[in-house]
Amino acid sequence: MMAPSAQEPSAEEAAAKGPERPRRRRADAVRNRERVLAAAKAVFSAGGTEASLEAVARQAGVGIGTLYRHFPTREALYEAVYRREVEQLGELAEALKGEPDPVEALRRWLHSNVAFVATKKGMAAALAIAAHGKTDLAAFSYERLTTAVGSLLARAAAEGRIRADVGAEDILRALIAMCYMNDQPGWQASVLRLVDVFVDGLRVPPRG
Incomplete structure (x- = not known):
């Protein structure tokens, strides 16, 4: 059986790394959601109902698409x-x-x-x-x-x-x-x- 090359991870390494990226994405999503909520509180308190969602996204440091993925309306x-x-x-x-x-x-x-x-x-x-x-x-x-x-x-x-x-x-x-x-x-x-x-x-x- 041919040994794995230096560039290709072994099956064991691939299995170990497999869940890491999904977990990281989930953690990033949770952080982004909390940042949006904290920013929304500040923006809405200051600007009332006319405050834009774009202002919330800017305050949170995320794109407007990220905001809409979490909160569609x-x-x-x-x-x-x-x-x-x-x-x-x-x-x-x-x-x-x-x-x-x-x-x-x-x-x-x-x-x-x-x-x-x-x-x-x-x-x-x-x-x-x-x-x-x-x-x-x-x-x-x-x-x-x-x-x-x-x-x-x-x-x-x-x-x-x-x-x-x-x-x-x-x-x-x-x-x-x-x-x-x-x-x-x-x-x-x-x-x-x-x-x-x-x-x-x-x-x-x-x-x-």
Whole structure:
């Protein structure tokens, strides 16, 4: 049997290298998708519904064809950004359970929600289109966010740090009201101050 030449890999080498390229392509695709989502969040937050997908592709450093392979429509991209933000808020709540001060953990989570609302404001019209007929999108958001803030509230109340008569829905309604009643430039800084006042108002005064 003729030995393989120096230029030709052996069968064993070919078998070993075979899966490498597909794996690399899959890893590249995952990275590109995450870059597009991160860029879309920034672009949509700044430019609203008129922000172009070309601007998202430029921000992500990918070609427009790559963007369309992952997200064939503007609505599909908006929905993916929205779901990603909600998931990250859920993950943040889990991480904040380890914070020593439960009230500050709640404050930090609410601050992060202000940035989420800024993104959502920029996508409001397209999200309405994306969500039309998709009750699962609203249900997903409601369940994930109420569970997240509910866990932080329960811990703070159990330790006697905040009032126990305020629920997750109360917190989210108050946050939404603060965010959507402020549309002027610099509204986020104003809302963050209001959030701080709101959280301080939830505290149980120390017994003297």
